[in-house]
Amino acid sequence: MDIKIIKDRLNKVFQNVFNDDTIQVQESTTAQDIEQWDSLMHITLIVAVEKEFKIRLNTSEVGKLQNVGALIKILEERVKD
Numbered sequence: 001m002d003i004k005i006i007k008d009r010l011n012k013v014f015q016n017v018f019n020d021d022t023i024q025v026q027e028s029t030t031a032q033d034i035e036q037w038d039s040l041m042h043i044t045l046i047v048a049v050e051k052e053f054k055i056r057l058n059t060s061e062v063g064k065l066q067n068v069g070a071l072i073k074i075l076e077e078r079v080k081d
Helices: 003-017 039-053 059-063 068-078
Strands: none
Touching: 003 039, 003 068, 039 068
16 A cells, blocks of 8 residues: 555544544654553554554554554555555
């Protein structure tokens, strides 16, 4: 899947989960960059990403997510057009 499409869809997921239409995630975005992004919201976000992209992230993948760029890389590898 094209990285631009992934970024656009992922950005909408973030906006919906955090109820903030001004969020514009970058590959370097981390939980420290979004005030409401705590451990509970992290779970909510992962579930929303899985639903949007119709995939399941395993525990190992979730544990390696240091920033949005890492998530985009996983989505590039796993999501089919």
